[in-house]
Amino acid sequence: MSTTTPVYTANTAGNIDASASLGAAGTRTSNYDGTTKYETQVHVKNTPGGSVHATRGLRVDVYRRYGSSPTTGQSPFLTYTLPSASAGTAESIDFFLGPGNYAITLTNLDGTNAITVEVTGDTVSSVSTV
Secondary structure, eight states, X not given: OOOEEEEEEOOOTTSSEEEEEEOTTOXXXXXXXXXXXXXXXXXXXXXXOSSOOSSOOEEEEEEEEETTTTEEOSSOSEEEEEOOOSTTOOEEEEEEEOSSEXXXXXXXXXXXXXXXXXXXXXXXXXXEEO
């Protein structure tokens, strides 16, 4: 009987995008090169500020970057919205990416207040069967 074992690496929190403030209506993009990874397990954390406006939330858009340069795709292939429902209460989303280059764009939908965001990617570099 054979056993398949993943080679998993838990990375430092914020290794893709360090925890930092994202201003009202602000946008920030982090490029991530996962071309040598079997899988990347992405964790996006959002902590709304001291107050939350009626138009609130964090939108997460993931774009594929293609070609040898690479070039960022024109439309996201994944989009998530975290509600930012309660000031000071962290919320998060997790998703998985296969091998490739990606651009992860965070947009603060609250046009009045800043939020704090962080993106972490843990990786599976390979799997082995014995």
